[in-house]
Amino acid sequence: MIPVMSARFTGFPLLSVALRHGITSGRGCGFILDVGAQRPFGNDVLLSVATRKIRSRLPGDRVGNHGALLPFRAEPRRIQMKRPPEVLRGAVTASRERLWAIGSQSERTLMLGTILLASVISAATAYALSQWYAVDVFSTLLVVPGDCWLDWGMNIGRHCFSDYAMVAAAGIQPNPADYLISLPADYQPTAVAAWAPARIPYAIFGLPSHWLGAPRLGLICYLVALTMAVISPAIWAARGARGLERVVIFVTLGAAAIPAWGVIDRGNSTGFVVPIALAYFVALSRQRWGLATITVILAVLVKPQFVVLGVVLLAARQWRWAGIGITGVVVSNIAAFLLWPRGFPGTIAQSIHGIIKFNSSFGGLRDPRNVSFGKALLLIPDSIKNYQSGKIPEGFLTGPRTQIGFAVLVIVVVSVLALGRRIPPVMVGIVLLATATFSPADVAFYYLVFVLPIAALVARDPNGPPGAGIFDQLAAHGDRRRAVGVCVSLAVALSIVNVAVPGQPFYVPLYGQLGAKGVVGTTPLVFTTVTWAPFLWLVTCVVIIVSYARKPARPHDSHNGPTRESDQDTAASTTSCLPNPVEESSPRGPGPICQNYTP
Secondary structure, X not given: OOOOOOOOEOOOOOOOOOOOOOOOOOOOOOEEEEEOOOOOOOOOEEEEEOOEEEEEOOOOOOOOOOOEOOOOOEOOEEEEOOOOHHHHHHHHHHHHHHHHHHHOOOHHHXXXXXXXHHHHHHHHXXXXXXXXXXXXXXXXXXXXXXXXXXXXXXXXXXXXXXXXXXXXXXXXXXXXXXXXXXOOOOOOEEEOOOOHHHHHHHHHHHXXXXXXXXXXXXHHHHHHHHHHHHHHHHHHHHHOOOOOHHHHHHHHHHHOOHHHHHHHHHOOHHXXXXXXXXXXXHHHHHOOHHHHXXXXXXXXXXXXXXXXXXXXHHHOOOHHHHHHHHHHHHHHHHHHHHOOOOOOOHHHHHHHHHHHHHHOOHHHHOOOOOOOHHHHHOHHHHHHXXXXXXXXXXXXXXXXXXXXXXXXXXXXXXXXXXXXXHOOHHHHHHHHHHHHHHOOOOOOHHHHHHHHHHXXXXXXXXXXXXXXXXXXXXXXXXXOOHHHHHHHHHHHHHHHOOOEOOOOOEEEEEEOOOOOOOEEEEEEEOOEHHHHHHHHHHHHHHHHHHHHHHOOOOHHHHOXXXXXXXXXXXXXXXXXXXXXXXXXXXXXXXXXEEEEEOO
């Protein structure tokens, strides 16, 4: 390699100085020649080759080392030869390899890592907002704790877990529909909007404690049962891990789950759907249609909107079980109404009217923590209107708010029915559970607790070996759907972790307690990332449907479970076969190593 450098001097014809150096390098060398006109006499040429400095002296007196000092006037000039393209391409390739290493992580690792990273960010922003800007971060992430608006006799400190307190107080009445309460902000007498079967979890704990005259004891027992319900996916998923990973899974799917804390903080029975949904997914994964039907019936008893989960039986063309499920839902709900016989059957119409009135309440529709599809899809017009007038006017786009979620639900149901067996039952269950959760017009943020069973599936496959999730099994069988896996993992992770967004705080009123009416103060809150959860799940549902519409599931994608209901006895034991390198010398060739394991 012969590098050549030239310098042009004024006052003389063009003078070319060729410097030949015998040093070569696989990465190339960079040469710099500095020419300065600091002194009229003396000659020095300072030449830097790569990282070494080589000095070449021209004849003459040494006056200084300011570059090349020649006995004539020269123009300062700096010439630098760039590195060869191969060096730059190598750096770009290394960066791409690092990005590829991150992006090629399994969906299981991606979900757990995102939850841990987002939890750290949430803790840091919570500290900054509370310590520096006096924002009520706990009320921002959960709900204002002062909710003892009436004296229900079951407060713990200043907190009453009011969702439980209100419904349990109504459940001990002969006709809960006649139980009227006055709540902020308007203090108008209203009935507790609860579907009669949904009162059963509250009544199981509320009635015995009422008979014993110890309502606080009933609340404590209820909270213990609710806590066990919401952490059941974390326990189940951790059992399918090894070593320290068990602790990581339990923390990410349990202790770090903001929706789980929210549902306990409110005392809402939505948490009891979590173990039911987990059993629902395990049943679909193993194609135990009888167990899946039972879980649908139980889910409807807790929250009526989860009747949509039964569509998976129609999509899988399990007509007999679908008919049994419909019959079971109708019979169980009527039986639940008969537990409060006074006013039956008029109580059915009263309950329906109360639910419709509650879902159309404009105060709940515009709540910043409303995570319904309608609230999410109208976020832009709401923001524009709020910017123009300083607030969202009463009744603004009320019609679309209450209908958008229903429209999305219809589209999703029609899509999965049209796909039929092209899409695995587990994926159908994920789509239906998300859609059923977000489709009502008013969805509290703690309804995001539904993602915990899905997170458990991503962390542990019911039919797979320890340390493998459902998407790992799909990849192992040659049908990896990267877009589906990434969307589900990120949607789950960003629904589990709720981050307070730094910004201008807004003030919410604090109302009087224990029967006192009126506003007694305010507390500053900020917006959170929970607003984006319905967007993420809407995109995830679309990606799942489009993926299986373009390419149907392989025969084993129904998830390695038995294909007939008669195989239920052998579904719990699954065989994992790997090549046996020890038997390669055998005349028959290498044989498989098969290991039986029970999830």
